[in-house]
Amino acid sequence: MTDLHWFWLARGAGDVHKITGFGCDATGRPSTVRRMGLSSSGDLSLEREFEGLSSVVQYGPHPFSLPKPVRKQQMGHVILEMPLLPGTSIWEQLRALPRFERATVGWHLVRRLIQILEASELGDARPFDADQNILNLRMLVQKATETESQRATVHRALADVEQDLRDVWRQLGTHRPAHGDFWFGNVLKDRNAFAVLDWEYYGYYPTPFFDHLTLITSSSVVLSPKGDGTLSRAVDWTTISRALDDNEIPSLSRLLGRPQKTLHALLLGTALTLAARERDRQTDGNQLLWSELLTSIVMHLDQTKHN
Amino acid sequence: MLRHDGRCACGVVYSVSEDVFDFLGNSDYYWGEMPRTEMEQFLSEAQRTGWRHAARVLVYPKRPDLQQYFEDPRRTAWVAEIPLPAHPVVADLGAGWGTIGFQLAASGAQVWLVEAVRERVELLRLRRAQDNLTDAKIVRASFMDAPLASGAFDLVVLNGVLEWAGIADKSITPVEAQLRLLRNAAAALRVGGFVYVGIENRYGWPQLRGEIDHSGLPFTSLLPRRIATLVLRFSRNALSSHTGGDSPRQTTYRTYTYTLAGYSRLFRHAGLRIRRALMLAPTYNLPKLIAPLDHTPTIARAMRAGLIVRGSRLARALASMPSSLLAAVARTLAPSFGFVLERME
Numbered sequence: 001m002t003d004l005h006w007f008w009l010a011r012g013a014g015d016v017h018k019i020t021g022f023g024c025d026a027t028g029r030p031s032t033v034r035r036m037g038l039s040s041s042g043d044l045s046l047e048r049e050f051e052g053l054s055s056v057v058q059y060g061p062h063p064f065s066l067p068k069p070v071r072k073q074q075m076g077h078v079i080l081e082m083p084l085l086p087g088t089s090i091w092e093q094l095r096a097l098p099r100f101e102r103a104t105v106g107w108h109l110v111r112r113l114i115q116i117l118e119a120s121e122l123g124d125a126r127p128f129d130a131d132q133n134i135l136n137l138r139m140l141v142q143k144a145t146e147t148e149s150q151r152a153t154v155h156r157a158l159a160d161v162e163q164d165l166r167d168v169w170r171q172l173g174t175h176r177p178a179h180g181d182f183w184f185g186n187v188l189k190d191r192n193a194f195a196v197l198d199w200e201y202y203g204y205y206p207t208p209f210f211d212h213l214t215l216i217t218s219s220s221v222v223l224s225p226k227g228d229g230t231l232s233r234a235v236d237w238t239t240i241s242r243a244l245d246d247n248e249i250p251s252l253s254r255l256l257g258r259p260q261k262t263l264h265a266l267l268l269g270t271a272l273t274l275a276a277r278e279r280d281r282q283t284d285g286n287q288l289l290w291s292e293l294l295t296s297i298v299m300h301l302d303q304t305k306h307n
Numbered sequence: 308m309l310r311h312d313g314r315c316a317c318g319v320v321y322s323v324s325e326d327v328f329d330f331l332g333n334s335d336y337y338w339g340e341m342p343r344t345e346m347e348q349f350l351s352e353a354q355r356t357g358w359r360h361a362a363r364v365l366v367y368p369k370r371p372d373l374q375q376y377f378e379d380p381r382r383t384a385w386v387a388e389i390p391l392p393a394h395p396v397v398a399d400l401g402a403g404w405g406t407i408g409f410q411l412a413a414s415g416a417q418v419w420l421v422e423a424v425r426e427r428v429e430l431l432r433l434r435r436a437q438d439n440l441t442d443a444k445i446v447r448a449s450f451m452d453a454p455l456a457s458g459a460f461d462l463v464v465l466n467g468v469l470e471w472a473g474i475a476d477k478s479i480t481p482v483e484a485q486l487r488l489l490r491n492a493a494a495a496l497r498v499g500g501f502v503y504v505g506i507e508n509r510y511g512w513p514q515l516r517g518e519i520d521h522s523g524l525p526f527t528s529l530l531p532r533r534i535a536t537l538v539l540r541f542s543r544n545a546l547s548s549h550t551g552g553d554s555p556r557q558t559t560y561r562t563y564t565y566t567l568a569g570y571s572r573l574f575r576h577a578g579l580r581i582r583r584a585l586m587l588a589p590t591y592n593l594p595k596l597i598a599p600l601d602h603t604p605t606i607a608r609a610m611r612a613g614l615i616v617r618g619s620r621l622a623r624a625l626a627s628m629p630s631s632l633l634a635a636v637a638r639t640l641a642p643s644f645g646f647v648l649e650r651m652e
Binding site: 073 | 416605
């Protein structure tokens with residue numbers, strides 16, 4: 001370890017409070033990765049990541065690789081050190097492709113990753129507590145919304161789908177923890193092998209298929225013909241919600257054997273959770289993104305109801 | 308290290324008011340990120356509603372660039388490259404708004420913030436109280452004559468300070484002033500302690516593109532210093548209008564920056580050895596890419612990673628250059644450097 005030469009990157013919207021170091025050997029080949037907190041908020045997020053990753057590593061086997069972290073300290077800050085897994089983030093690979101090819105390859109990968117998610121068990125199953133989950137979602141509305149009128153609209157939309165949510169919870173009976181931030185940027189691909197990074201949001205979420213829906217929604221943004229290839233910019237939600245409904249929701253509906261109406265309800269729960277979380281993190285771009293997503297889903301549900 | 312009886316071990320008398328050690332008394336020199344009147348308004352609002360709120364209301368709408376400068380935790384990202392003990396004793400010379408000093412204090416360091424400008428010291432005092440970092444000590448003194456006890460510090464921070472030494476002490480040449488500052492910092496180090504210097508590259512990429520130099524004008528760092536002085540003589544008071552300060556018209560170019568080799572020579576003359584030389588990009592004030600300049604394959608890898616993140620076609624083309632060329636580009640054109648220095652024994 002002592003022979004490694006380190007360089008550090010701190011660029012992503014979520015990386016304001018922490019930096020990522022790459023330990024390179026004498027030939028410049030990176031073999032070890034370090035994530036270091038720069039503030040109490042960064043330290044907390046690394047603590048969460050360490051706990052999440054440690055739990056999920058122990059729970060295996062998994063259909064994807066996981067780095068085994070070691071926790072250290074430097075001058076009061078948390079450092080997680082782990083071997084660098086082979087591969088490049090899917091998002092980096094896709095960005096190198098021309099736009100049309102990016103969308104084709106990207107949606108193909110979404111389906112592969114959903115199959116992997118279906119084959120994954122990330123922790124012990126717990127029974128759904130329907131009343132508690134509804135309460136949790138209602139509490140998130142306050143955090144996820146900006147204005148009183150938006151709040152009222154989302155509450156109304158949530159009330160409309162409550163029965164669908166209760167039905168799916170009753171049918172499934174139990175749920176397992178999710179990765180919590182499952183998008184292309186956090187998945188490495190090396191030929192046909194995948195590795196999943198960034199486990200700071202690992203945990204139990206009120207809605208099932210949380211990772212599936214996060215992946216589909218985030219992909220619809222980054223693969224959108226009008227998107228600029230980042231998650232942090234405002235995008236044309238009408239196009240995206242249409243894309244979701246024309247292609248991805250029906251395909252997920254077939255794969256999971258659930259009606260599209262149920263998936264819309266789950267999508268609302270997922271968007272609500274993500275919007276609340278991003279507003280809490282106060283990262284500029286993503287905050288806007290999920291808040292817009294929430295609004296567009298609510299509008300879409302409203303239209304579907306009236307049709 | 309400083310007692311409350313008003314006499315430093317160095318013999319200088321100081322006053323203690325509201326837990327600030329004041330070595331400058333009635334001196335009323337102003338230098339800052341904004342004009343004095345705006346700073347005073349800001350302080351009064353900060354006193355009433357808190358410094359963060361005041362900055363959001365009064366400062367950031369006019370100067371959005373200052374938000375990261377004052378609040379971004381990445382300002383101390385270079386700390387990852389310094390092997391410090393768990394609770395180091397740190398001196399932050401020329402602390403400004405205290406972002407670096409208070410970030411280090413929040414992570415467990417015992418920090419002494421040294422700042423000369425009265426208004427900034429007042430802000431440091433408010434910030435210390437409002438952020439509940441009451442262990443941090445504030446000293447009102449010039450960074451050139453900071454009353455640092457010998458062998459007392461694990462780290463002395465000179466972030467964006469060394470280049471100003473020639474302005475802060477005009478009785479000697481800029482190089483002599485820089486050497487004096489570095490020697491004072493070196494003398495304050497404990498055995499195994501470090502001086503950290505964050506500073507621009509004289510011929511850095513931003514300077515070549517016309518970024519404003521410390522003189523207040525673009526391109527002056529690139530010129531031979533005598534020519535830069537001539538340019539200053541024929542310009543208006545560029546330095547002062549750029550920084551919102553009270554400084555008199557600058558007629559001599561005294562804000563010296565250097566190349567990598569130039570810094571190495573300067574540090575050696577000051578009795579300091581480079582333990583780590585780092586490229587900091589885009590600036591030393593907000594480093595988002597930190598890479599070691601002494602290892603060609605690693606700096607090349609870091610450059611590639613940094614360029615790929617940018618995503619543009621040009622960046623990708625640059626990333627495909629051979630490693631030795633990429634490393635040479637980094638060493639020559641790095642926007643700024645971070646130096647971790649240790650005393651030569």
